[in-house]
Structures are given as structure tokens and as C-alpha cells.
Amino acid sequence: MTFPVFNQAVPDNGYIWWYVDAISDDQQYALTIIAMLGNVFSPYYAASRKRKPSNPLNYCALNAVLYSKKRKRWAMTERSEAALTRTEYQLNIGPSQVEWDGNKLVINVDEITVPLPSKLKGKITIHPSSMVTQTEQLDKNGNHLWTPVAPYSAAEIDFVNPALNWKGQAYFDSNKGSVPLEQDFAVWDWSRTRLSDRTAILYDVTYWDGDKKTLAINIDQQGQVSPFDPPAVTILPNTGWQIKRQTHSDDAKATVEQTLEDTPFYSRSLLNTHMQQEQAMAVHESLSLARFQSAWVQLLLPFRMPRRRSQ
Numbered sequence: 001m002t003f004p005v006f007n008q009a010v011p012d013n014g015y016i017w018w019y020v021d022a023i024s025d026d027q028q029y030a031l032t033i034i035a036m037l038g039n040v041f042s043p044y045y046a047a048s049r050k051r052k053p054s055n056p057l058n059y060c061a062l063n064a065v066l067y068s069k070k071r072k073r074w075a076m077t078e079r080s081e082a083a084l085t086r087t088e089y090q091l092n093i094g095p096s097q098v099e100w101d102g103n104k105l106v107i108n109v110d111e112i113t114v115p116l117p118s119k120l121k122g123k124i125t126i127h128p129s130s131m132v133t134q135t136e137q138l139d140k141n142g143n144h145l146w147t148p149v150a151p152y153s154a155a156e157i158d159f160v161n162p163a164l165n166w167k168g169q170a171y172f173d174s175n176k177g178s179v180p181l182e183q184d185f186a187v188w189d190w191s192r193t194r195l196s197d198r199t200a201i202l203y204d205v206t207y208w209d210g211d212k213k214t215l216a217i218n219i220d221q222q223g224q225v226s227p228f229d230p231p232a233v234t235i236l237p238n239t240g241w242q243i244k245r246q247t248h249s250d251d252a253k254a255t256v257e258q259t260l261e262d263t264p265f266y267s268r269s270l271l272n273t274h275m276q277q278e279q280a281m282a283v284h285e286s287l288s289l290a291r292f293q294s295a296w297v298q299l300l301l302p303f304r305m306p307r308r309r310s311q
Contacts, residue, residue: 003100003131004149004174006091012053015040016176018091018098020107020126021192021283022155023270024168030260030270030283031157033107033124034063035091035098040181041266041292042078043301049180057081061305062096064109064120066164067260073162075111075120078307094308104128105150105172109159114304122159126170129153130223136215138205139184144177151192151199151219169194171283182289184208191247193275193282197221200275202230202248216248218276228276236284239267245286250274257281264300265291 010016015038023030038056039045045059060083063076083094091098095110105126113120128150138144155170171192187206192199195218203215216230234254236245239262247254253274261268271282291297 003089004105005088006098006100007086007088008176010037010056010176011178012055013049013180014038014056014176014178015180016056016174018149018172018174020105020124020155020170020172022124022126022157022168022170023194023281023283024157024166026166027281028069029157029164029166029168030067031124031155032063032065032260032268033098033109034061035093035107036061036063037084039078039305040177041301042305042307043298044078044307046180046293046298055081057084060084060093062093062098062109062111064096064111065260066120066159066162067258069258072260073113073118073120074304075109075113076305077111077114078305080309082309114306119161120159121161122157122164125156125158126150126172127154127156128172129221132219132223132225134225136203136217138175138203138213138215140207140211141184143179143184144175144181146173146175146203148173148199148201148217148219148225151201152194152221171199181287182293185287185289187244187286187288187290189246189284189286191271191273191282191284193273193280195276195278195280200228204233204246204248214248231275236269236271239286241265241267243267243286243288243291245269245284247271247273247282247284248275250277254282263304264294264297265289 048054107124150172153170230248
């Protein structure tokens with residue numbers, strides 16, 4: 001089984017992230033973890049890039065979020081390169097750690113939530129059914145690459161703060177780029193849908209010149225990748241911040257079960273969808289890079305993304 005390489009080079013102004021999401025078997029809980037080097041949504045990194053080419057390792061963060069039907073616990077503290085250590089198998093960002101342990105991914109979260117400070121501490125174990133090395137190009141020039149590392153996985157969640165334990169389905173991928181996201185993309189929508197024996201993944205991206213690209217692939221439990229013809233576009237309701245959302249589903253049978261994140265430039269949602277003749281739950285994201293670049297959004301971001309210069 002292959003493994004993620006945590007110490008690969010990241011060019012100035014570039015980024016790499018490793019993303020995990022999970023949904024509990026009873027669908028009452030969810031989580032996301034994003035370990036980021038060259039934090040693509042950092043106002044500090046964006047400001048630095050305007051002055052000069054900037055080292056992405058000086059803008060790293062572990063974004064950890066626990067969701068329930070009634071509450072969300074969010075942590076995303078950005079740290080400098082002094083708080084970063086990494087090898088092929090291990091990534092430490094401040095007190096939190098991501099490690100590939102032979103045949104599983106182990107994430108130890110030790111963060112402080114915002115805006116109300118509280119301890120967020122626990123262990124997440126991701127058990128992939130297989131690993132995928134195939135990489136897809138998302139833009140026209142090869143600046144942005146995506147690898148669906150382990151899209152069909154199982155999760156074990158064991159948190160101390162808050163006291164929470166559950167098991168469920170999980171997804172693990174990675175994105176990397178040599179330039180900022182906002183340089184090439186205006187809008188994107190992404191989703192992953194866990195089906196009976198495979199995961200269906202959809203990317204819809206819109207470039208600044210108005211051209212669009214849709215990527216639709218199935219990945220089975222053995223890691224075999226195959227494209228599929230996406231069904232028709234389904235327009236979902238705008239978020240509270242009026243971010244547009246869309247997906248693809250059979251006969252437009254997709255509805256928003258829960259909006260997990262509703263921000264001025266980004267949304268994350270759970271969808272009830274119908275895909276390839278199966279009813280399933282999907283994790284869905286919409287991103288407006290035009291909104292992200294606006295001055296008022298850049299001023300708001302530090303309230304959700306504090307920065308520490310040391311551990």
C-alpha cells in the first residue's frame with residue numbers, strides 16, 4: 001500500500017493540503033480535517049504574496065472541525081515554519097500530528113477552538129480500503145493537481161475534549177498547486193458520494209475566462225478509477241451568505257440535508273442525493289474565489305483564523 005508523502009517540496013506562493021472528512025454510521029456526526037502547508041485561505045499569506053514571493057511553509061495550519069446536528073466545534077490556528085516538522089510519514093503542525101502508520105492514517109488533534117476558546121483534543125484513525133496514486137489536473141496549465149488518495153475508507157473517532165466516540169465512513173484526498181487558487185479559478189463545486197461499492201467524485205470548476213471543466217470519476221474499493229458521465233446539473237439553494245451551490249444528481253434528486261459551513265466565500269454541506277441509481281449522502285463544497293479576494297472578507301478572516309508565530 002502506498003502512502004502520502006508529507007515532506008514533498010512546495011514552491012513559493014504554492015500550497016499542498018491533505019483533506020479528510022467522515023460521517024458517522026448513524027449520520028448524526030461529521031468531521032473534517034485539513035492539514036495545510038501554504039494555507040490557501042490565509043489572509044496573512046495572501047498579503048505576503050502581494051509584496052514578494054512567499055514561503056508556503058511559513059503559513060501552515062491544521063483545520064479541525066467536529067459537527068453534530070446542534071453544535072459545531074471549529075479550530076484553525078495558523079502557524080509559522082518554526083512550528084512545522086515533517087518527514088515522509090509524519091507531519092507535525094504545532095501540537096497536532098498527522099502520521100501514516102503502515103496501513104492507516106492517524107491524526108492527533110490538539111487545538112483551541114474559535115471564536116469561543118475551548119480545547120479540541122482527540123484521535124482520528126482512517127482505514128483505507130485501498131490507495132490511489134492517479135493525479136488529475138484541475139486547471140488548463142497544470143498549476144493545480146488533485147489526488148484522491150483513499151476515497152473509500154473507514155473512520156474511528158476518539159475524542160477527549162469533547163468526549164465523543166463514533167465510527168463511520170471516511171474520505172481522504174490531497175491537492176497541491178504552484179500558484180494561488182484565486183489566480184486560476186473563479187468558482188468551484190466539489191462533492192464525494194459514498195455508494196455501495198465505490199465513491200463517486202465530482203469537480204465543477206469555472207476559470208476566470210468563463211471556460212468550465214467537469215470531472216466525474218468513480219473509485220471502487222480496490223482503488224480502480226473509472227470516469228462516468230455526470231447526470232444533469234442540480235441547482236441547490238444559495239447559502240445564507242448567498243454563495244451559489246450546484247451539484248449533479250439523477251433527475252435533480254439532491255437536497256441539502258445540513259449546511260455545515262456557511263461563510264462569505266465558502267460552504268460545506270451534507271446532501272441527500274441520488275447518484276447512479278443509489279440514494280446516498282454526499283459531502284459537498286462550493287467556493288467563490290472572487291468573494292474570497294474582496295477586501296471585507298480578508299478583514300474578517302483573522303477572527304476565524306488566528307495566527308501564532310510559535311508553537
